[in-house]
Amino acid sequence: MRGPALAPLRDRRFRWYFASRAVDLLGDIMGGVALVFAVLEVSDSPSAVGIVLAAHSIPMVAFLLVGGVLADRFGRTLIIQLSNVTAGFTALAIAALVLSGTAEIWQLAALTAVNGVAAAANQPALAGLLPQLAPKGALQQANALNGLLRNGSLVVAPAAAGALVVGVGAGWAIAINGATYLLSAALLLPIKLPAPPPRDDGDSIIKDLRTGWGFFRRTTWLWIIVLAFGVLNALSSGGFSTLGPAHAKSSEIGVHGWALILSAGAAGLVVTSIIFLRVPLHRPLLWGMLGCAVYSLQMIALGTTTELWVLLLAAFVGGAGIEIFGLGWELAMQEHVPPDMLSRVYSYDMLGSFIAIPIGQLAFGPLGAAFGLQNMILAAGIAYGVISLLTLASRSVRTMSRAPVSPTESTTSSPVS
Template identity: 85%
Template sequence: MKGPALAPLRDRRFRWYFSSRAVDLLGDIMGSVALVFAVLEVSDSPSALGIVLAAHSIPMVMFVLIGGVLADRFGRTAIIQLSNVTAGVTALAIAALILSGNAEIWQLALLTAVNGVAAAANQPALAGLLPQLAPEGALQQANALNGLLRNISLVVAPALAGALVVGVGPGWAIAINGATYFVSAALLLPIKLPPPPARKGGDSIVKDLRTGWGFFRKTTWLWVIVLAFGMLNALASGGFSTLGPAHAKASEIGIHGWALILSAGAAGLVTTSIVFLRVPLRRPLLYGMLGCAVYAGQMIALGSTTELWVLLIAAFVGGAGIEIFGLGWELAMQEHVPSDMLSRVYSYDMLGSFVAIPVGQLAFGPLGANFGLQRMILIAGVAYFAISLLTLVSRSVRSMTRTPATSTTSVPVS
């Protein structure tokens, strides 16, 4: 392994982390795609699908702040492992219900809710762990490699899930996802990091939350983007993730075509990740929000046509745009937020960004049924485009530049 692009992989701990994420991502993305069609198999209703998806996101939103505190207090690797084991158990239970033919919507919603609680602990811990493992001076490369891994999984996993759903049914894909959670947890065992900083006797969970909130509300670029993503994620989860597969199944696009659309978007993500292994991203939030505006194009296309070749191009370009935002956001957070509160601040980011997802999932099903699936997808895409550009009114978003990480590496946290 030579050159700065692959520098993080020369670190043994980063390689174990990278292997764990590879297994986790492949199974999780495949399981997520399969779950959508499992629900539509049990109940051919966009509203039922919205209920199951919201059952995951609601507890994730409710408990994500506690998840950030736990990660900063007790060690990020331990919290990730515990949440993975919990998610593995719930995925295997869902698979058993589907394969036995006894699944009902309320059962899927209940088990998915438990998985959402596990995700509430997992996500802030994962976000805070990567900068600890990135070699000095290679933070962008570490994030780009992590993004590349995620995006390759997004190319491979939906196609594999689509083949399994069509060939043997969605239950087997979800069962594989359950097994990958356990393997991913085991691969983190060799990573040894210093323990979290000792807490004073009066340092309660509430105090930790207040500290994180104080930083959040005083940082303009942070709350502006999070506020915007509260609306953007509602539009994407409702307009694209909920109505998209229902529209595909009901039209000539089909299940296989939907899987190809997801894979095309992931191909755009992969291409962008490779580019930014070597090309520095100097203005992370300016270019990131312009990338979000580009991402809206795939919803606008899906709401305007059923020509598969047009949708595949739009998905590829949209994937490239949203990956620019993803990398820019990670760099902004990791270089401008102190390490000892990074998981907590990420949890506030996730709370604000994800809080409206259940609203989108629950609202767009009935809206699509009443006003038309394709029309509502188009409206969501246009609104997404407008909100993305509106964030650039904030000077703190437009003008942010890269800052060498100093405070972010001063306090080791496991």
């Protein structure tokens, strides 16, 4: 593990975190792909897909702020473990219903909602944990390694999920997802971090939330990007994630073709992650939002053609673009937000970014039925590109640079739990 690109892996704690994320991501991505097709087996309707997806995202959004406070108060590893165990049992219950042939849409929606509550605690904690396990001077490499892991999973897992759905049914992929949640929680047990600093008795959850909100509203680049992503995520979740599989299933693209499109996008993510293990990203938000504009090309292509090679190329380029944004955003947050409130600020970011996802999931099904699936996918892609470019009108977004790193910070990870 020589060289700066792999420097974070020298830390034993980061290696356990890395193993936990590997297991979690492989199962979670397979389960997500399989769940969509499990719903389509129960009810052959894009609206049913939207209902089940929204059943996850609505409680996730509703409880995100509380999840951020819990992670900052009680320790991020503990919150991640508890949420993974909860999500594991709900996934196994969904798998049992699907495999037994007794699943109904309301049952899938209810269990997915419990999983959404677990995700509300899990995501701010995960986002705040990584900078504790890597020196500040190696944050880009740590995030790139994390991205490489996530993106490599996106290459392998959708294709594996597609093969399972076609071969033995969606339930087995969902069952694997449940088991990986439990294993992921166990792999975090060796990570020992200092306990969060004691708080005054008067420091209530409401006070913690107000502190995080005060920082959020004073930071221009932060609320501008979050506001934009409130719309962008609705467009991608509705136009791509909800209508995309339905369009693929009803056209010559097919289930296997859809899995290949997801894998092609993931390949673009992987290549970009490898590049940024060594290439510094000096203007994280400028290049990030340009990358978002490029991401819109996969929806534009899906809305205009069914030629698989065109769709695969557009997905690859789009994946590369969105990975640049993902890396840039993590660096901006981790280097410019105080460590002791990082999970709380992430929870405000996630709340604003995710709040309209259920609207996209629920609205695009009926809109696709009324105006045509491809027409709505195309409209979503064009709007996504335009909004991404409009954020660059803000000087704070265009000009943000990386934070300076002292010699001590370049070799020491954050002690905040």
